[in-house]
Amino acid sequence: MRELLVRLGALGLFGLRILSSLSPQRGSGSDLLRQIYSVGARSVPIVAVGGAFVGLVMSLQGYRTLTTFGASNALGTLLGLSLFRELGPVLAALLFCGRACSSMAAELGLMRTTDQITALEMMAIDPVRKAVVPRFLAGLIAMPILTAVFCAFAIFGGSVQAVWVLGLDPGHYWAALQGSVSLIDDYGQAFVKSAVFGAVLSLIATHAGYHAEPTIEGTSRATTGAVVQGSLMVLFLDFLLSALFY
Amino acid sequence: MKFEIGVGAFILLGFGCALALAFSSTDVRSRLGGASYSVTARFSNLGELRLRAPVKIAGVKIGEVASIRLDPERYDAIVSLRLNSAAGALPTDSAAAINTAGLLGERYISISPGGELDALGDGDEIVFTQSAIVLENLIGKYMFGNGKGSEPAPATDAPATETP
Numbered sequence: 001m002r003e004l005l006v007r008l009g010a011l012g013l014f015g016l017r018i019l020s021s022l023s024p025q026r027g028s029g030s031d032l033l034r035q036i037y038s039v040g041a042r043s044v045p046i047v048a049v050g051g052a053f054v055g056l057v058m059s060l061q062g063y064r065t066l067t068t069f070g071a072s073n074a075l076g077t078l079l080g081l082s083l084f085r086e087l088g089p090v091l092a093a094l095l096f097c098g099r100a101c102s103s104m105a106a107e108l109g110l111m112r113t114t115d116q117i118t119a120l121e122m123m124a125i126d127p128v129r130k131a132v133v134p135r136f137l138a139g140l141i142a143m144p145i146l147t148a149v150f151c152a153f154a155i156f157g158g159s160v161q162a163v164w165v166l167g168l169d170p171g172h173y174w175a176a177l178q179g180s181v182s183l184i185d186d187y188g189q190a191f192v193k194s195a196v197f198g199a200v201l202s203l204i205a206t207h208a209g210y211h212a213e214p215t216i217e218g219t220s221r222a223t224t225g226a227v228v229q230g231s232l233m234v235l236f237l238d239f240l241l242s243a244l245f246y
Numbered sequence: 247m248k249f250e251i252g253v254g255a256f257i258l259l260g261f262g263c264a265l266a267l268a269f270s271s272t273d274v275r276s277r278l279g280g281a282s283y284s285v286t287a288r289f290s291n292l293g294e295l296r297l298r299a300p301v302k303i304a305g306v307k308i309g310e311v312a313s314i315r316l317d318p319e320r321y322d323a324i325v326s327l328r329l330n331s332a333a334g335a336l337p338t339d340s341a342a343a344i345n346t347a348g349l350l351g352e353r354y355i356s357i358s359p360g361g362e363l364d365a366l367g368d369g370d371e372i373v374f375t376q377s378a379i380v381l382e383n384l385i386g387k388y389m390f391g392n393g394k395g396s397e398p399a400p401a402t403d404a405p406a407t408e409t410p
Contacts, residue, residue, distance in 0.1 A: 033249050033250060033253050036253045037248075037249040037252045037256070104292060145260030146260070151263070166379045172272060174271070177271035177272070178270075181273060182272065
């Protein structure tokens with residue numbers, strides 16, 4: 001319990017430190033661009049493929065359940081609501097955690113191990129501002145975009161499955177989506193959640209990497225810790241946010 | 247240069263997906279769908295009527311339930327309906343009823359247009375309303391009340407001619 005509090009406190013202080021060094025400076029734009037590329041743009045394939053398969057399988061399973069009640073026309077409703085409210089932000093965040101947060105933590109851990117962070121300090125360059133802030137911001141920016149990609153591919157995959165494989169009427173599918181998914185309550189919520197997840201995940205990953213023990217084991221432990229804690233935090237925060245919103 | 251192209255494509259893809267999603271699978275069209283005006287209606291019982299339930303004339307959706315609140319003095323439900331102006335003006339003596347889609351389906355409000363020449367404007371009230379039919383009450387009346395179960399029994403016996 002005590003250890004948990006100490007960790008949470010350290011995480012919070014690190015977050016404050018990142019916030020206090022957010023002011024832009026020379027060269028920070030290109031650092032940020034580079035990070036958005038490696039964290040966000042290169043996560044698109046896995047997120048898109050993951051989204052498409054989630055849509056396919058949810059359409060299949062939802063259809064099986066709904067036909068027992070003779071309500072297969074509500075498939076669009078089922079898919080849209082569960083995707084925008086829970087699955088889209090959570091699964092995109094979990095994929096992002098495995099794909100991007102691990103690399104963030106490993107990079108920072110290696111920088112710590114190879115004394116690059118100390119070298120930056122020696123040159124009077126704030127390592128948080130130079131190495132941590134671009135990664136944090138990149139995670140914050142990339143996560144909602146990746147969630148949009150995930151949801152788009154899932155809805156598309158679901159429609160392919162529903163219309164081409166299961167033989168549902170496409171008009172019913174899209175009308176059910178448009179009739180039941182609210183722009184602000186459901187669709188907007190996906191983006192609020194994903195922004196929170198992006199901030200928390202990149203905070204955990206950069207914290208773990210930045211404070212890694214300067215050994216090879218330390219780096220690997222930091223990477224594992226970032227992914228494990230990040231995934232747990234996403235699931236926990238998702239419950240908390242869902243409970244808050246409704 | 248490589249990063250700029252990658253990030254640009256990434257952000258473009260993200261916004262494209264978000265826009266396509268918003269237009270293909272949310273209610274953004276009905277929100278953007280032209281001018282609307284709101285009217286209110288009082289009901290003594292809403293049943294399962296929810297926010298955003300459809301408002302229909304002749305089965306065609308012309309609006310939705312915008313808000314539901316309770317009148318603290320009369321204990322009536324005051325429902326505010328947002329109607330599309332494109333659906334045409336409604337006569338002031340139109341009637342609103344809460345119906346059910348199918349036997350156990352969703353509640354919706356059905357409007358029967360009246361014959362007056364004056365039209366309902368923004369903020370007006372639909373006076374003639376019919377509350378939701380609660381299935382349990384109907385079943386209860388049918389089983390126990392011979393169709394009159396909810397009314398208190400008269401003090402004197404009913405004339406024998408009235409009951410078959």
